[in-house]
Amino acid sequence: MDKKIIGIDLGGTTAKFAIMTPEGEIQQKWSIDSNVLDDGSHIVPDIVESINHHLGLYGMKPEDFIGIGMGTPGSVDQEAGTVIGAYNLNWTTLQPVREQIETGTNIKLAIDNDANVAALGERWKGAGENNPDVVFITLGTGVGGGIVAAGQLLHGAAGCAGEIGHITVDPHGYQCTCGKRGCLETVSSATGVVRVARTLAEEYAGDSQLKQLLDDGEEITSKDVFELAQADDALALMVVDKVCFYLGLACGNLGNTLNPASIVIGGGVSAAGEFLRSRVEKYFNEFTFPQVQESTKIKLAELGNEAGVIGAGSLALQFA
């Protein structure tokens, strides 16, 4: 039997697992709840137990695996195999994740942060078509990202490479949680879209259901904004246009700087699909020079939730 890899995508709610071939074909998958009680001290033991349990179930041994790859929230030290500052896991102190998992499973572990492994997944088996130069942007509660350049995942000097959500798209823009102003995240995350809607609504006087909802004090979501825009609500269309302007500016500068084969947009906000993509592309073309327009494509993510577990698995290939 050819050796397999295991991918783990750890999140604040669940940990997803997959047993895959080295070619990235998922053969088994399962998930467990993330028990964040007691400073998250149950999380890694639960992962170890779940792996050992499933290996028993499938009649597999540690020697059947090339390794385990794992994506996690927080700041990851890939060399040391440790994680710190994963607040949705209640991990505030340094966690020796690799040591615990390797000791508990007798399989080698490689680890990286969740946005990076999602980028690896989309690049390997998704919209990135395994190209050596791919940028991934995830538009969710926040805006995250990962960059693969010349075939390598970038980490930078202090692990901050790929922090696309903190590209400054408006020097005089909204205050961001990171401490500075005008970050992409403040205008294109799920909460950012709503923020832009509230701002534009204040000055908007025409007919609009979105305006009505906001004036009535209703709670709205970024999904509402995109749905209303697709139903031709004038204010919602203005909001989407502004959000796509900022996304196109950020993508344009990623294109001018890195000239990736594709910039792949994923995460909850990207559920708006082609309606979003085509508008980002319009501004991307405005903010890039001709050779980049021709060679860098704006694409939608294809793997959805599986990007993380597949990309995590790919980390284990370094042990092959």
Added chain:
Amino acid sequence: MDKKIIGIDLGGTTAKFAIMTPEGEIQQKWSIDSNVLDDGSHIVPDIVESINHHLGLYGMKPEDFIGIGMGTPGSVDQEAGTVIGAYNLNWTTLQPVREQIETGTNIKLAIDNDANVAALGERWKGAGENNPDVVFITLGTGVGGGIVAAGQLLHGAAGCAGEIGHITVDPHGYQCTCGKRGCLETVSSATGVVRVARTLAEEYAGDSQLKQLLDDGEEITSKDVFELAQADDALALMVVDKVCFYLGLACGNLGNTLNPASIVIGGGVSAAGEFLRSRVEKYFNEFTFPQVQESTKIKLAELGNEAGVIGAGSLALQFA
């Protein structure tokens, strides 16, 4: 005798040569004029002749060399070893540079564009301190750049990676020769600095020697602007502040995206030295989040004109 490398930095005026150790220590250097007549058809034969002549002079043979590395203007196809569109050399058609030089010298050749090899040089032996993640920006007639990330020079999908001069720093800014608006080059190249000076002078009413010179129709240079600013000319200080705002914004977003250990600023405009660097750094800090401020440094280039020939030489190490 340990084998050596040869670096060639080809420009529109001269071609510079250096014989170096594999550690980057220059042992011999010389230069020849670039003869751009007859569609630049003499350039490569002149280079071949000059190399063979100097090897004879120093009593060296092709076998004494690991290889030749070369930086050139224009669009370079590294795989094919060809160059096209180097207008200052009058190379408008495809030039089989590698084939000609390898045949003429019996030494292997690697080739890349001039901004990229200067980046390699500053990263290897200059301000980059041989760190795996270094960005180089050159502020000259235009604005060029090169990016080394995870130890590799980035080219991107169509060779446009590192085109830092075309980062959009003002979506409603000046028209650029590349076809779009608000490129960094339009406001921070030597001509860009003068352009900013002319614009700000129109609205400026106070006392200023720079204002006087412009109103009198004098030709001014970016050097004049920086000298007047250092002599406390109020308008010149405003111009420098605006130029550094844009440079700080572009460097900030390179920091947020790539988190290099350093962003190295070179080229003619960087002759303004610490006066320029400290102001770029001020805005860089405004446009980056704390971890990037701490781990990415803004530095001045250290190698001057030698960056190109040293970086070009380093390309030859791939044959070692």
